[in-house]
Amino acid sequence: SQQGEEDPQALSIQEGENATMNCSYxxxxxxxxxxxxxxxxxxxxxxxxxxNEREKHSGRLRVTxxxxxxxxxLLITASRAADTASYFCATDGRDSSYKLIFxxxxxxxxxx
Amino acid sequence: GAGVSQSPSNKVTEKGxxxxxxxxxxxxHTALYWYRQSLGQGLEFLIYxxxxxxxxxxxxxSDRFSAERTGGSVSTLTIQRTQQEDSAVYLCASxxxRNYGYTFxxxxxxxxx
Numbered sequence: 206s207q208q209g210e211e212d213p214q215a216l217s218i219q220e221g222e223n224a225t226m227n228c229s230y231x232x233x234x235x236x237x238x239x240x241x242x243x244x245x246x247x248x249x250x251x252x253x254x255x256x257n258e259r260e261k262h263s264g265r266l267r268v269t270x271x272x273x274x275x276x277x278x279l280l281i282t283a284s285r286a287a288d289t290a291s292y293f294c295a296t297d298g299r300d301s302s303y304k305l306i307f308x309x310x311x312x313x314x315x316x317x
Numbered sequence: 318g319a320g321v322s323q324s325p326s327n328k329v330t331e332k333g334x335x336x337x338x339x340x341x342x343x344x345x346h347t348a349l350y351w352y353r354q355s356l357g358q359g360l361e362f363l364i365y366x367x368x369x370x371x372x373x374x375x376x377x378x379s380d381r382f383s384a385e386r387t388g389g390s391v392s393t394l395t396i397q398r399t400q401q402e403d404s405a406v407y408l409c410a411s412x413x414x415r416n417y418g419y420t421f422x423x424x425x426x427x428x429x430x
Binding site for chain 2: 235236238240246247248249250251253255293295297303304305306307308309310
């Protein structure tokens with residue numbers, strides 16, 4: 206079963222604009238991670254935020270976590286055409302062995 | 318190696334045949350995972366190996382699926398009597414410790430005809 210659900214399912218923006226993707230999950234977590242996937246193959250780890258953290262930055266990426274609402278958001282600022290990809294959130298459940306459960310992803314298209 | 322290596326990158330097989338997919342994780346990574354991704358979908362967890370512990374097989378969809386990890390390194394996912402619904406990209410990932418992200422391989426695209 207999928208723990209994280211991303212919203213929106215698809216997003217189309219102009220280069221230079223910001224892109225915001227949201228993720229909701231159901232159970233208590235140890236951490237939440239975001240991944241990017243190009244062309245339906247291997248995923249690339251972007252950022253990890255622990256359950257006791259509220260915000261984290263990495264370059265043009267900003268991730269927030271609200272454990273009371275069981276939700277997270279990924280913000281990509283000043284988007285580029287190269288950011289076009291699918292983005293997935295994944296949760297490491299507090300009561301489970303360390304296996305990530307992935308959401309269904311947001312397909313981002315950045316138009317040049 | 319420098320990354321997670323999977324082979325073959327593509328596999329076309331006839332319905333009813335057995336297939337073996339291979340994953341070579343990053344050296345020293347104790348945890349290894351197999352996921353499956355159908356076209357346009359999210360990742361479905363299949364199986365997880367951690368060191369010498371018994372694997373977590375809770376995601377395997379049927380008894381036609383099995384996996385082993387030899388010597389704490391290379392893993393093989395075997396699908397017996399393949400069906401068309403087994404067509405998907407099979408992804409392998411490894412990690413060293415909890416609270417670090419996974420490193421994924423490029424996947425094996427399996428097509429059952």
